[in-house]
Amino acid sequence: MKRDINIFEFPLNLGLKKKEHEIEPGVRKLPDGFRKFDFHKEINPQNIFRLDAPDYSMEIDQESGVLNAEGIIEYAKEQADFISENHKEDAFNIILGGDCSILIGTALALKKLGNFGLFYLDGHTDFIPAHLSETAAAAGMDLAIITGTGHEKLTDIQGLKPYFLEENIYCAGNAETDDDEYVQQIIHSDIHYFDLYELRKNGFGKTAGDFLKMVYSKALDGFFIHLDVDVLSDELMPAVDSRMDDGIDYTNLREILKPLVHSPLCFGIEITVLNPDDDKAGSYTQPFVKNLIQIIKNKED
Known part of the structure; x- marks a missing residue:
């Protein structure tokens, strides 16, 4: 990659409900887990920025019905300001979570x-x-x-609803297709939706290419990549919050991410939900880090 790279660390775990055996969800240790396997050293970023997260709690917000909504909203505001103050126009930004709720701050x-x-x-x-x-x-x-579905205290922070337009989004890789009510929500949206079966059918590289064509045809200002590691098969990545048997492999991951990551319009990528507490030996984290470095640095095996 010829662009400068910045790493942002957002170790937030307020967006997850802790398991019975946990004191708190271990995803907040993701950045430190990556550092342990030389991700930061190999990426060699221009800057490393970190915004520490509030202590974990299990507080249900009565207005929105969402766990820890107030803490997530406040962190999202701080995160948005933090990104705005520290990003460089031509840099590629790697955002390390944390759970998926860090997308709210980036979206803002x-x-x-x-x-x-x-x-x-x-x-x-x-x-x-x-x-x-x-x-x-x-x-x-x-x-x-x-995209604006949910209570306005979360969806309309600072009057900016919606943070992304549905028609400018590709959602790909969902393997949880047996819950009809769950799936119907996105089918009836304007999001371009590819469940795991459709993603394989359409092709990983082609799906990325189709997305890029959309970005250019609409003359968007850029795009962002969200990568939850649970899109990988359980055999490759069981250290996640919600495990499933099926998923993609590293060849698939490289095929879909390389054209996206190396597009000049790509603002960056966020990595979420890898839990180092569930992979203390690094048996799954280390191969993931290696593959991610290869994708970003455009290296072969």
């Missing part, structure tokens, strides 16, 4: 910068309102929130 920042597209690569759609959520966790409804 991008809305202030212009009209952006979003490539949402995730093992779930995360496109449901709070009343359909079993956990009330924002990480499971972040795509809905950023």
Whole structure:
């Protein structure tokens, strides 16, 4: 990559409901887990920025029905300002979570910068309102929130609703297709939706290419990539909050991400939900880090 690279660390875990065996969700350790396997060293960014997150809690917001809504909103505002103050116009930005709710803060920042597209690569759609959520966790409804579905205290922060237009979004990789009510939410939206079956059928490289054609045809100001590591098969990445058997492999990941990451219109990529507490030996984190470095640096195996 010829562009300068910045790394932003947003170790937020308020968007997840903790498991019974947990003190708190371990996804907040993702940036440190990456550093352990030399991600930062190999990427060699111009800058590393970090915004520490508030302490974990399990507080249900009565207005929105969303877990820790107030804390997530305040962090999103700080995150948006933090990105706006520190990003450089021609830099590629790597954002390390944290859970998927960090997308809200990034979305706020991008809305202030212009009209952006979003490539949402995730093992779930995360496109449901709070009343359909079993956990009330924002990480499971972040795509809905950023497009305007949900309580306005989350969807209309600073009067910026919607942060992304549905028609400027590709959502790809959902393997949770057996819940009809869950899936119907996104099918009836204007989001370009490719579940795991359709993604394979359409082709990984072609799907990325089609998205780029859309970005250019609409003359968007740029686009952003969301990557939840649970889009990978459970065999490759079980250290996630919500495990599923099916998913893509690293060859698929390279095929879909390389044309996106190396587009001059790509603002950056965020990585979410990898939990180092579930992979203390690094058996799954290390190969992921290696593959991500290869994709970003445009290296072969």
